[in-house]
Structure formats: structure tokens, C-alpha cells
Amino acid sequence: MTYLLRYYRAGSRIGVLRDLQYRGSTFMYLVGFLVEPTVYLTVWTAVANAQGGTVGTYSTGELAAYYIVWTLVRVMNLAYTPYGWEWRIRGGRLNEFLSQPIHPFHRDFAFFIGSKVIWLILWVPVALLLSLTFKPTLSPNLIEIGGFAVAIWGGFAVRFVLLYLMGLVSFWTTRASALFEIIMAGELLLSGRLVPIELMPEWVQQLASWLPFKWSFQFPIEVLIGRLSPGDIVAGIGIQLLWASGLGVVLAVVWRFAIKRYAAVGG
Amino acid sequence: MEHPVRVDGLRKVFKVPVRDAGLRQSVKSLFKREFREVKAVDDVSFSLEPGEIVGFLGPNGAGKTTTIKMLTGLLFPDGGDARVLGYQPWKRQKELLRRIALVMGQRNNLAWDLPATDSFQLNQAIYRIAPADFEKRKTEFVELLEVEDLVTKPIRNLSLGERMKMEIVGALLHAPEILFLDEPTIGLDVSMQKKLRQFLLDYNARAGATILLTSHYMADVVALAERVIVIHRGKILYDGGLSGLTGRFSTHKTIGVTANDLPADLSRYGETIERTPDKVVLRVPRAGVSAAAAALLQAATVTDLTIEDPPIEDVIDRVFREE
Numbered sequence: 001m002t003y004l005l006r007y008y009r010a011g012s013r014i015g016v017l018r019d020l021q022y023r024g025s026t027f028m029y030l031v032g033f034l035v036e037p038t039v040y041l042t043v044w045t046a047v048a049n050a051q052g053g054t055v056g057t058y059s060t061g062e063l064a065a066y067y068i069v070w071t072l073v074r075v076m077n078l079a080y081t082p083y084g085w086e087w088r089i090r091g092g093r094l095n096e097f098l099s100q101p102i103h104p105f106h107r108d109f110a111f112f113i114g115s116k117v118i119w120l121i122l123w124v125p126v127a128l129l130l131s132l133t134f135k136p137t138l139s140p141n142l143i144e145i146g147g148f149a150v151a152i153w154g155g156f157a158v159r160f161v162l163l164y165l166m167g168l169v170s171f172w173t174t175r176a177s178a179l180f181e182i183i184m185a186g187e188l189l190l191s192g193r194l195v196p197i198e199l200m201p202e203w204v205q206q207l208a209s210w211l212p213f214k215w216s217f218q219f220p221i222e223v224l225i226g227r228l229s230p231g232d233i234v235a236g237i238g239i240q241l242l243w244a245s246g247l248g249v250v251l252a253v254v255w256r257f258a259i260k261r262y263a264a265v266g267g
Numbered sequence: 268m269e270h271p272v273r274v275d276g277l278r279k280v281f282k283v284p285v286r287d288a289g290l291r292q293s294v295k296s297l298f299k300r301e302f303r304e305v306k307a308v309d310d311v312s313f314s315l316e317p318g319e320i321v322g323f324l325g326p327n328g329a330g331k332t333t334t335i336k337m338l339t340g341l342l343f344p345d346g347g348d349a350r351v352l353g354y355q356p357w358k359r360q361k362e363l364l365r366r367i368a369l370v371m372g373q374r375n376n377l378a379w380d381l382p383a384t385d386s387f388q389l390n391q392a393i394y395r396i397a398p399a400d401f402e403k404r405k406t407e408f409v410e411l412l413e414v415e416d417l418v419t420k421p422i423r424n425l426s427l428g429e430r431m432k433m434e435i436v437g438a439l440l441h442a443p444e445i446l447f448l449d450e451p452t453i454g455l456d457v458s459m460q461k462k463l464r465q466f467l468l469d470y471n472a473r474a475g476a477t478i479l480l481t482s483h484y485m486a487d488v489v490a491l492a493e494r495v496i497v498i499h500r501g502k503i504l505y506d507g508g509l510s511g512l513t514g515r516f517s518t519h520k521t522i523g524v525t526a527n528d529l530p531a532d533l534s535r536y537g538e539t540i541e542r543t544p545d546k547v548v549l550r551v552p553r554a555g556v557s558a559a560a561a562a563l564l565q566a567a568t569v570t571d572l573t574i575e576d577p578p579i580e581d582v583i584d585r586v587f588r589e590e
Contacts (some may be wrong), residue, residue, distance in 0.1 A: 003395060006392050007393065009392070010388060011389065011392070013385075013389075014378060014386075017385055018378065018381060021421070022380065037552075058576075095369075096375070097338075098340060098359065099339050099364065099391060100393050101394065102393050116566075259343075259359075263281065
């Protein structure tokens with residue numbers, strides 16, 4: 001355990017250093033991310049204004065809060081994508097990871113934890129700009145702030161393990177991009193990324209609650225913008241824990257089979 | 268003493284999809300894919316002695332890298348067994364991976380965007396290297412390879428040779444007992460190759476590490492290895508001393524003669540390879556070398572005569588072409 005903690009300190013440091021090296025491009029990525037929520041915010045604000053100031057149970061200020069917190073959650077749940085796995089396996093770039101005495105999962109997880117430091121620093125001016133423009137209604141209490149601090153990491157863990165697991169498909173076929181596109185579209189619709197799930201049809205809401213996407217995206221947002229009771233927050237964090245650990249077990253099992261298929265091509 | 272590496276009947280078969288060219292064949296392959304089995308490693312057995320440097324030779328696609336990948340846990344075999352420091356490498360036990368290192372000449376293990384020193388620190392954490400050992404080894408290796416000024420530059424800004432030096436430093440920080448080197452000098456200039464070879468010899472002498480080395484540069488093998496294993500089409504053709512390789516596979520020697528009165532026709536002594544007015548180089552069957560040399564001494568006023576084995580590159584080339 002001490003070993004892993006030491007490793008995570010060193011591994012996350014690499015993530016910080018790497019993003020520091022490319023702070024300019026990181027900032028440009030972040031600005032690129034802004035386009036998506038800004039479009040959503042503009043559309044939903046127009047819809048709300050046309051409907052007397054609300055959409056469903058969201059006021060314009062709450063919608064603004066939703067999408068501004070969205071940007072923070074989006075930055076925090078960045079993870080190693082299945083596309084990255086495809087690139088690694090097709091190019092035999094897993095060799096360097098496999099020849100070292102640490103599981104590649106820890107290498108990637110630690111790296112992404114570290115890389116959040118720079119992303120978060122660069123996110124602050126972006127969030128300020130959005131707040132000045134869209135005037136969010138956001139006044140979380142201490143429980144919500146504390147719950148959010150846990151839930152945002154829970155969301156990251158769920159998304160990271162899920163995408164990692166999907167990435168392992170590349171061990172069976174090196175042309176899995178089409179499958180990933182479908183899953184990413186599912187995530188877009190069922191995570192609360194495109195629109196708060198509450199504004200979707202009832203059956204979509206039911207479906208979303210049984211899938212992991214919502215717990216990595218909308219749940220942390222709802223915690224901070226004050227739409228959940230303390231009991232719901234605790235239950236939600238428990239569900240995140242279940243998803244992360246359940247998917248983690250599946251990942252460990254699939255990994256054992258996947259690694260036997262690694263052809264180490266190109267090395 | 269137990270062999271640090273023992274390979275017993277190791278096999279690896281790759282299933283490769285095949286189809287003929289053209290749209291029709293392409294459409295056909297959508298419904299019925301055809302595969303061909305390629306025996307990359309076919310019943311390979313050998314063992315390495317502690318502290319030994321062994322050259323692993325073979326043409327492209329002979330099975331060298333596949334064997335090394337199995338011995339470092341990157342690939343699962345389809346048959347046979349192997350033990351590295353007593354462990355089955357493909358089980359990828361951390362206890363084994365902490366004691367070996369793999370350096371592939373065409374690959375980067377160090378973070379591309381960062382200075383090598385940052386990756387070295389990551390390796391310290393991965394391999395649990397004690398701070399004092401880490402500092403001592405890093406300083407020593409960096410000095411020996413004369414890369415003090417380079418460790419703080421991002422890897423992407425280094426030349427190929429400089430990068431390879433950094434890779435070697437990074438791979439040795441945890442003092443591996445077995446070092447697998449796959450084309451470590453590929454693309455390097457001659458002086459850089461020499462420096463790396465000397466460094467590896469020093470490391471082998473000081474740490475007593477066992478080294479298995481593949482290289483297309485015979486100079487690497489001649490400088491580092493006394494023993495070579497030759498593999499071709501997945502099978503071992505030869506395992507023994509470098510000098511024995513020439514004796515086994517070379518049927519001829521060369522005789523060089525310097526004389527002012529060389530006969531015009533030398534075909535009865537051997538095949539003429541080079542000729543100037545006062546010098547000739549002949550290719551002579553091994554069994555007839557003594558007789559040919561004696562006859563040449565009789566036939567002309569010889570001022571110099573040399574008998575040599577052909578260059579090792581030619582021997583290896585002959586082995587691969589004739590097999």
C-alpha cells in the first residue's frame with residue numbers, strides 16, 4: 001500500500017509536468033470544451049426565456065449553474081479513452097508498460113490524477129468568464145460542497161474504469177472505433193452531458209439510472225447545485241463506489257484474458 | 268549455479284489474416300476471413316549462464332524479438348516453457364519484472380515530452396530504488412555515458428543516439444540482473460555505438476548481469492558476445508562460440524598473397540576475389556588451404572601471405588541465404 005501511494009505521488013507528478021510542458025495546448029483544449037456547454041446554455045436559456053423563465057424544474061440561473069459546474073466535472077472526469085487503447089495496441093506501444101512491475105492501470109490513473117492540477121488552474125478563469133456572462137444561481141451549503149468534493153472524484157473513478165474496460169476491446173479487434181462511437185453517443189445522451197436527464201422522457205431517466213454514465217457526470221453536478229438531499233448524496237456516492245468497484249473487478253478479469261491476446265506488434 | 272534464463276521447446280504461432288488484392292477479394296473477406304499460421308518461434312531451447320553476454324542473431328522475422336518478448340513477459344507462448352530467474356515470465360510477477368530490463372532500440376520507455384531526469388524519478392518509484400542507490404547509479408551512469416548536460420532536456424529534443432543513452436541509463440537504474448537488449452545500437456553513428464558497447468561491457472563486468480542481445484550490427488556482437496545463438500525461421504541453427512560459427516558455416520578461407528612475380532593463372536589455387544599487379548586475394552576451400560598456401564609459396568617470390576576466415580557478416584549472410 002505504501003508502495004502504491006509512493007508510486008501515485010511520482011506518477012501523478014509526471015501528469016502535472018507533462019501538462020505544464022503543454023500548458024498552451026491544454027488551455028486551447030479547455031477553450032474548445034467551452035464551446036459545447038456554451039451552446040447548450042445559450043439554447044436552454046432561450047428555451048427558458050420563451051417559457052417564462054424555466055425549463056422543467058430548472059430556472060435560467062439553475063441551468064447556468066448546471067452547465068458551469070458541468071465544465072468543472074468535464075475537466076475532472078477526463079480519462080484515458082478507448083481510442084488511446086486502439087492506438088497503443090495497434091502500434092505495440094504497450095510494451096513499455098508491460099515490461100515494468102506496475103499495472104498499466106495505475107500508470108494511467110496516476111497520470112490523469114496529476115494532469116488535473118493544470119486543467120483545474122486553467123479552468124478558473126474560464127469559469128469566471130462563464131459566470132459573469134450567464135449569472136448562475138449557485139449557493140451550495142457545506143454538506144453539498146463536501147459531497148461534491150467526494151462525488152467529483154467518484155465520477156472520475158467510474159468514468160476512468162469504464163473507459164479503460166472499453167479500451168480493452170482493442171485486444172480482440174484493432175478496429176473498435178465504431179463501437180466506441182456508439183458508446184460515446186450513449187454517454188452523451190444518458191449522462192446529463194447534453195441535457196439534464198430530468199428534462200428527458202421518463203423511460204430515458206429510468207434507463208440512465210441503471211447505467212454508469214449518469215454517476216460520472218450529472219450526479220456530481222446535482223450535488224453542488226443543490227438538487228439532492230443529504231441522503232441522496234450519500235446514496236449516490238455509494239452507487240458510484242459500487243460502479244467503480246464492480247467495473248474494477250470486471251476489468252481485472254477481462255485484463256487476464258486480454259493480455260494473453262496481446263501480440264506486441266510493431267515492437 | 269542455476270541458469271538465469273532457461274528456455275525449453277518454446278513456441279509462438281501468429282495467426283495472420285490473408286487475402287488477395289482487389290475489391291472482389293476484399294468483399295469476400297468480409298464473409299469468410301482466411302488466416303495463415305506463422306510459426307514465429309518453433310521449438311526453441313537454450314539457456315544462459317550467469318553473467319554471460321550472448322548475441323542472438325537472425326535475419327528480420329527470424330523470431331529473435333518474439334523470443335525476447337516472451338522472456339520479458341510481453342507475449343504468451345503457444346507451447347514449451349521458459350524460466351527467467353526461476354519465474355515463468357508471462358505470469359508477469361512483479362518480483363521478476365523488478366530484476367530484469369528490456370531495451371528496444373526503436374522504442375521509447377522514457378516520457379517523450381519530459382526531461383529524462385523526470386522519467387528516472389518515476390522509475391525510482393516503480394522499481395522501489397532506495398534514494399541513495401538511485402542517486403549513486405544515476406550519477407555514475409550519466410557520467411560514464413557523458414550525458415550530464417542532456418538529462419534536463421526533454422527527450423523529444425534529443426538525437427537518436429542521445430535518446431538511446433538515456434534509455435540505457437533508465438533501464439539500468441534498478442540494477443537488473445538480466446538485460447534484454449533488442450537492437451540497442453540501431454541508427455547510431457559508429458562512435459556512439461562504440462561508447463554504448465563499452466558501457467555495456469563495463470556494466471556486465473561490474474554488476475555481473477546476464478545480457479541477451481540482438482543486433483544487426485555484427486560489430487556489436489563481436490565486441491560484446493563470446494557466444495551466439497543463431498535463429499532462422501523460428502528455429503535455432505547454431506548455439507556456441509563466435510569463432511565456432513565461422514568454422515561450422517564457412518566452407519572457405521581467404522589467402523592473401525603479395526609477390527612481384529605472381530603467375531597469370533591462379534585458378535588451380537582458388538577463386539580470385541581481388542587482384543592487383545603485385546597482390547591477390549583467393550577464396551580457397553578450407554580443406555585445401557595448407558596445400559594452396561604451400562603451392563603459392565613455391566610458385567612465386569612471396570613477400571607476404573595471410574590466411575583469414577571470411578568476415579563474420581559474410582558467414583552470417585551465407586547461413587541465412589543458404590538455409
